[in-house]
Amino acid sequence: MTEAIARGKKVVEHLARRFPQLYVAPAEGARESHGLACRFGVAPEGANLEHFETDDEDELREVATPAGPVDVAFFKNRACFETFLQVIGHKAEPVPIAPTIGAVTYRGLADWGAVASEVHGAVVGIEELSRKADLGRPFDFLVELKKDALLTY
Numbered sequence: 001m002t003e004a005i006a007r008g009k010k011v012v013e014h015l016a017r018r019f020p021q022l023y024v025a026p027a028e029g030a031r032e033s034h035g036l037a038c039r040f041g042v043a044p045e046g047a048n049l050e051h052f053e054t055d056d057e058d059e060l061r062e063v064a065t066p067a068g069p070v071d072v073a074f075f076k077n078r079a080c081f082e083t084f085l086q087v088i089g090h091k092a093e094p095v096p097i098a099p100t101i102g103a104v105t106y107r108g109l110a111d112w113g114a115v116a117s118e119v120h121g122a123v124v125g126i127e128e129l130s131r132k133a134d135l136g137r138p139f140d141f142l143v144e145l146k147k148d149a150l151l152t153y
Contacts, residue, residue: 009054020041023047026092089106
């Protein structure tokens, strides 16, 4: 295994930057807030991560597998693990997690940290190209993106 990416409460903080639905505390009726966080990558107003009972021994590591590197979170506290499963796997509904479940694999989650990084890189690249092209006017990425979106529909 490689060196830990994050330890202690930084594990959940790091994951929440990528998966903002982690800011939604499990509760009856939390499904709508969870859905918005998943679809748009935005945490609810006033959200925090206090619903996670983190431990100094929690770790997030990148582990090599035959299919490529995978991020693995290790939670010392069972309650933290269960909260994570409720938020990610059960859309923030406070369902009981069977005591026999000790590990879970999730695939296909929208990684908003990666999306933000890609968009930032694209915006910087487009702005640089526009400077090189000397358009003679400021380049507005969102205006241009909206124009393209309108043309494609």
